[in-house]
Amino acid sequence: MTAPTIPRLSLAHLPTPIEPLPRLSDLLGGPRLFIKRDDQTGLALGGNKTRKLEFLVAEAQAQGARTLVTTGAWQSNHCRQTAAVAARCGMDCILVLTGERPAEATGNLLLDHLLGARIVATPERRDRDRLLAETVETAAAQGQAPYMVPYGGSSPTGALGYAFAMQEVLAQGVEVDWMVFATSSGGTQAGLVLGQRVFGYRGTLLGISIDEPASALTSQVAALASDASAALGARIAFEAADVHVDDRYCGPGYGVMTDLEREAIRLFARTEGILLDPVYTGRAAGGLLDLISRGYFPSDARILFWHTGGQPALFAEPYRNALNEMPTGHASGVG
Ligand SMILES: *Cc1c(COP(=O)(O)O)cnc(C)c1O
Secondary structure, three states, X not given: OOOOOOOOOOOOOOOOOEEEOHHHHHHHOOOEEEEEEHHHOOOOOOEOHHHHHHHXXXXXHHOOOOEEEEEEEOOOHHHHHHHHHHHHOOOEEEEEEEOOOOOOOOHHHHHHHHOOOEEEEEOOHHHHHHHHHHHHXXXXXXXXXXXXXXXXXXXXXXXXXXXXXXXXXXXXOOOOOEEEEXXXXXXXXXXXXXXXXXXXXXXXXXXXXXXXXXXXHHHHHHHHHHHHHHHHOOOOOOOHHHOOEEOOOOOOOOOOOOHHHHHHHHHHHHHHOOOOOOOOHHHHHHHHHHHHHOOOOOOOOEEEEEEOEOHHHHHOOOHXXXXXXXXXXXXXXXX
């Protein structure tokens, strides 16, 4: 394939390792599990946003931007990583954070401050886009040359990070029948879906939805993947039916930690020494464990779970407190 050269910064530690999860696989007694350590991408504690930002910030610099503006929740991993890239590239960073203002700066918010980001806040999620637009306008008027990094880094440009992540996995030579991951703003899944088609992965991609119904998310991911494909040569038209999302685990709402996440976090920690996060990978792994216990996958299947990062939130309320509680049941009750 001859793809045009796409502007890209080198920010991540790549390739991230793929590790087997032998103790967890044995305990569950079914499919063989592997993990792709995208929590180890580097850049201020790592995570999936690093791969997207390699393309987004290259685009920003090509446009002459000197300030990155983005948005998210108070414990946004995307905002923390954007603040880190800005520092690394000698740019300024403004974060528009939404939700109830926390009493203390812990977890990702503590890191946003350390990384020198300026914070603008609104309690109302519905005011987000207006405040974001105003912030960008003001920065432009003040000559700060802003570039707006989209929510979650999920534009066609950001999604390219995960198209190339698929190429990376295939080159690592660990053959798997399924890849399972958290999906929320859709850029990660859009990139993987595109990479699957372009680089020829024959297995199945399954996104566990964090906060959106599958009906909306599958169309959104298909549109993003289609728009991103143009940069790789020829436009490919993806449809919602090409995108697999399981939305059974998003019922409690964004960032609400229940037993599903808590048990998954404990199980990965206690069998493999791997730390998941309370919002994304805890929920996605909880969904994966539930699907395994229901016999959803053939027992000889090989499954790769993408660890997309997010651990700083473990040290922030309300998660820190919820994880400190004594367990009511025993952590090995799953599967
Ligand atoms: C942002 C994020 C995701 C979701 O990725 P999307 O591309 O928004 O779907 C998953 N895991 C973690 C830890 C994240 O921060």
